[in-house]
Amino acid sequence: MALIQLESVTKAFFADRACTQAVIALDRVDLTVEEGEFVSLLGPSGCGKTVTLGLIAGFERPTEGSVLFRGRPVEGPGPERGVVFQEYSLFPWLTVRGNIAYALRGRGLSRAARLAAADDALARVGMAEFADRRPNLLSGGMKQRVAIARLLAMDSAVMLMDEPFSALDEQTRARLDDSLRQLWRREGKTVVFVTHSIAEAIAVSSRIVLFSGSPGRVAGQWRLPDDMPRDLDAPEARALRDEIRSRLEVPDL
Ligand SMILES: Nc1ncnc2c1ncn2[C@@H]1O[C@H](COP(=O)(O)OP(=O)(O)OP(=O)(O)O)[C@@H](O)[C@H]1O
Ligand SMILES: [Mg+2]
Incomplete structure (x- = not known):
């Protein structure tokens, strides 16, 4: 069964x-993402990339058709579908470690276990030494590493x-593209990555899905x-x- 399926x-x-008066953002889009793929959604501004991601994330509902996760x-x-936005999305009043531990609340873990899990995740993105910093003391690239x-x-x-990384x-972007690809290979995660840069899509993906607009279609x-x-x-x-x-x-291809 596909991990993600848009029908x-x-x-x-x-x-x-x-x-x-309707704006048709997506028009009968079919898209399947298998577990372990690194899929880039590529296309010009307004072709529906963010809307597609929002449907998978569950922020939006389709007008017609279906969006399935594991069937x-x-x-x-839901936490099984985590999002990294273009804008930085860390709480400024918490440390880096605190930001991650906060995301783990409500899972029945002790505070010590949440902090340990945060440190482990930070080490996996090369940010262990910045665990005690607050986000305003990090560069943009470092903030995105923390979000990952x-x-x-x-x-x-x-x-x-x-x-x-846009x-x-x-x-910095090229460096982060590179380390994201390495992370993906190491961790075996599935990634759906939106970009309007062809070079970036080629740098990171195992599959590129090109959208044409508008309305958005797979081209x-x-x-x-x-x-x-x-x-x-x-x-x-x-x-x-x-x-x-x-x-x-x-x-209109
Ligand atoms: N909440 C909304 N209300 C009305 N129209 C919207 C909304 N969100 C998106 N749209 C429209 O849907 C279309 C696709 O938008 P989307 O944000 O997915 O484009 P995109 O491919 O992510 O573009 P960009 O590269 O500029 O981020 C656009 O025409 C946009 O104006
Ligand atoms: Mg967008």
């Missing part, structure tokens, strides 16, 4: 109370990431072999980039 999902937003309809947010550590501590089955400078998919070079200096990566680019330029 003919349409999502409309209504601009007025009488529900006469069951998604009815709301929080999902590791929660043991989310899937990490839903909406342009998590507010960072190019070098193409590519599987990337694990051993494929991801650097755009390599001919395979460049050829893929060019193919995706040319597909983007075909309207």
